[in-house]
Amino acid sequence: MARPILEVKGLTTTLAGGTITILEDVSFGLQPGEVLGVVGESGSGKSMLALSVMGLLPKAVRRTAGRIVLDGEDLAALSPDRWRERRGSDLAMIFQEPMTALNPVMRVGDQVAEVLRRQGIPAKKARQETINLFRKVEIPSPEQRVRGYPHELSGGMRQRVMIAIALAANPKVLIADEPTTALDVTVQAQILDLLRKLQKERGLSLVFITHDLGVIAEIADRVLVLYAGRVAEIAPVRKIFDNPQHPYTRALLASIPEIDRPRGRLVTIEGAVPSIGAMPKGCRYASRCPFRRDICEQESPRLGLVSSDQAAACVQPFGFEKPQEEALA
Numbered sequence: 001m002a003r004p005i006l007e008v009k010g011l012t013t014t015l016a017g018g019t020i021t022i023l024e025d026v027s028f029g030l031q032p033g034e035v036l037g038v039v040g041e042s043g044s045g046k047s048m049l050a051l052s053v054m055g056l057l058p059k060a061v062r063r064t065a066g067r068i069v070l071d072g073e074d075l076a077a078l079s080p081d082r083w084r085e086r087r088g089s090d091l092a093m094i095f096q097e098p099m100t101a102l103n104p105v106m107r108v109g110d111q112v113a114e115v116l117r118r119q120g121i122p123a124k125k126a127r128q129e130t131i132n133l134f135r136k137v138e139i140p141s142p143e144q145r146v147r148g149y150p151h152e153l154s155g156g157m158r159q160r161v162m163i164a165i166a167l168a169a170n171p172k173v174l175i176a177d178e179p180t181t182a183l184d185v186t187v188q189a190q191i192l193d194l195l196r197k198l199q200k201e202r203g204l205s206l207v208f209i210t211h212d213l214g215v216i217a218e219i220a221d222r223v224l225v226l227y228a229g230r231v232a233e234i235a236p237v238r239k240i241f242d243n244p245q246h247p248y249t250r251a252l253l254a255s256i257p258e259i260d261r262p263r264g265r266l267v268t269i270e271g272a273v274p275s276i277g278a279m280p281k282g283c284r285y286a287s288r289c290p291f292r293r294d295i296c297e298q299e300s301p302r303l304g305l306v307s308s309d310q311a312a313a314c315v316q317p318f319g320f321e322k323p324q325e326e327a328l329a
């Protein structure tokens with residue numbers, strides 16, 4: 001296997017006081033050209049994970065441990081200035097609500113051209129390249145659209161502009177945080193198709209965050225399941241759907257709405273994610289887990305390999321007849 005383009009190791013973030021942990025010991029690798037889907041319920045820490053990698057954590061949240069290695073360099077060891085530079089060139093992110101990331105008083109074309117100019121591309125060439133990028137992200141009449149302002153565009157078109165900005169940087173890694181969630185269903189499908197096409201064409205290394213396993217099935221090569229700030233399971237997408245090992249992954253799969261399910265029979269996972277200030281001592285999923293044993297409430301399970309490419313943080317993953325010693329911390 002090639003060296004991962006991005007490797008996150010033991011990432012832990014806390015609220016400023018340091019007593020409340022948001023992400024705990026999160027580790028994963030992203031191979032060049034791979035799409036890693038990150039899935040979990042609201043509040044599981046998906047956005048904090050993305051912002052940690054970008055070096056854009058809100059003031060109240062601090063990274064207290066962990067390495068974020070991009071193409072061999074630990075970003076966490078860099079000065080904030082140097083990290084910002086890497087963010088401008090090697091890392092790009094698209095957000096759920098593009099309006100928050102776009103400058104409302106700047107023409108959208110200029111916002112793309114600015115990224116190109118930063119790479120030393122002369123103004124005229126940057127303008128032409130911006131039109132090419134608009135065409136690439138399938139914005140109709142690109143010559144006219146470049147002169148528009150964000151508020152003149154629909155949500156879907158704004159997200160296309162954000163994708164153009166991300167592509168303009170030619171990043172080594174692109175992070176997409178729920179890029180389709182705020183859009184109408186038909187537009188969601190179009191944006192997802194576009195991202196998938198661009199990913200394939202350009203061999204983008206992509207971290208794709210969503211709470212929607214249907215979206216994961218369409219785009220991801222591997223999947224990281226996050227629960228209450230910890231990795232519950234990580235595996236190739238096929239294994240997540242065909243042979244999930246963590247009870248939480250199974251519950252998420254069971255909660256996918258099915259077209260033929262009678263209306264109102266949407267399955268949800270009983271109970272709620274524990275709040276960040278009141279994490280249980282043992283497994284964080286134990287209170288909701290139909291398979292829990294006494295030990296689950298006492299011990300916090302470590303992420304352990306269940307096969308060569310699948311790991312789960314459960315004392316007794318599915319298919320195992322007895323608790324796994326090494327899964328216990």
Ligand SMILES: Nc1ncnc2c1ncn2[C@@H]1O[C@H](COP(=O)(O)OP(=O)(O)OP(=O)(O)O)[C@@H](O)[C@H]1O
Pocket residue numbers: 015022040041042043044045046047048049058060061211276
């Ligand atoms: N600025 C902040 N200050 C303090 N705590 C925060 C802040 N932003 C998020 N949190 C907390 O961090 C935890 C993880 O939040 P995060 O936004 O990463 O979850 P998420 O999985 O992305 O959820 P969603 O799908 O709703 O976006 C939550 O408990 C949240 O309340």
